[in-house]
Amino acid sequence: AQKVTQAQTEISVVEKEDVTLDCVYETRDTTYYLFWYKQPPSGELVFLIRRNSFDEQNEISGRYSWNFQKSTSSFNFTITASQVVDSAVYFCALSEVGTTDSWGKLQFGAGTQVVVTP
Amino acid sequence: DGGITQSPKYLFRKEGQNVTLSCEQNLNHDAMYWYRQDPGQGLRLIYYSQIVNDFQKGDIAEGYSVSREKKESFPLTVTSAQKNPTAFYLCASSIYWGDQPQHFGDGTRLSIL
Numbered sequence: 001a002q003k004v005t006q007a008q009t010e011i012s013v014v015e016k017e018d019v020t021l022d023c024v025y026e027t028r029d030t031t032y033y034l035f036w037y038k039q040p041p042s043g044e045l046v047f048l049i050r051r052n053s054f055d056e057q058n059e060i061s062g063r064y065s066w067n068f069q070k071s072t073s074s075f076n077f078t079i080t081a082s083q084v085v086d087s088a089v090y091f092c093a094l095s096e097v098g099t100t101d102s103w104g105k106l107q108f109g110a111g112t113q114v115v116v117t118p
Numbered sequence: 119d120g121g122i123t124q125s126p127k128y129l130f131r132k133e134g135q136n137v138t139l140s141c142e143q144n145l146n147h148d149a150m151y152w153y154r155q156d157p158g159q160g161l162r163l164i165y166y167s168q169i170v171n172d173f174q175k176g177d178i179a180e181g182y183s184v185s186r187e188k189k190e191s192f193p194l195t196v197t198s199a200q201k202n203p204t205a206f207y208l209c210a211s212s213i214y215w216g217d218q219p220q221h222f223g224d225g226t227r228l229s230i231l
Contacts, residue, residue, distance in 0.1 A: 033218055044224035091160060095218055104216035108160030
């Protein structure tokens with residue numbers, strides 16, 4: 001069963017528009033981590049943020065912000081005033097800590113392609 | 119600079135041939151991972167190694183093999199048993215097993231001739 005769902009396949013915006021990427025996760029663990037990674041056209045995954053399940057404080061870092069809501073099992077990501085360099089695939093991922101089998105493993109969503117045009 | 123180096127960037131395989139993808143890290147990390155990425159899909163774990171001389175199967179290990187004889191190296195062999203090898207392969211590492219985030223290389227794209 002898919003544990004991380006990114007329903008948006010592709011989002012296209014014009015530069016300076018805001019972009020919000022949705023991520024819904026599923027887990028029975030009470031302790032887990034959520035991540036966002038960026039994959040630019042060059043291919044490597046770039047770590048953006050990690051959140052643990054006990055920390056629902058939303059965060060802003062420059063033009064990036066994250067909204068974590070345990071009540072709806074969502075961990076959404078917003079890019080404010082998008083730029084062409086933001087064009088990439090963005091992945092949401094889950095790491096469950098509660099069981100030995102899942103410990104240390106990242107489970108990825110399918111990714112959302114963001115296209116920012118000038 | 120410390121990081122993960124994957125080579126080659128592009129690789130072509132003939133039918134019935136085994137090919138090996140290289141992954142080297144100079145981060146002094148204990149744990150290393152191999153992922154497969156298909157178009158429109160997230161990454162799936164092939165194999166992982168918690169420490170040198172140890173490795174475990176991930177979610178899609180069939181048709182692949184690995185070794186971990188040195189801390190800095192974790193090569194992945196795509197065997198002829200892997201019937202659909204065309205994909206983008208990413209190697210990652212972390213300070214220790216379970217530590218996050220994982221650090222990624224820039225991938226190898228494997229295609230069938």
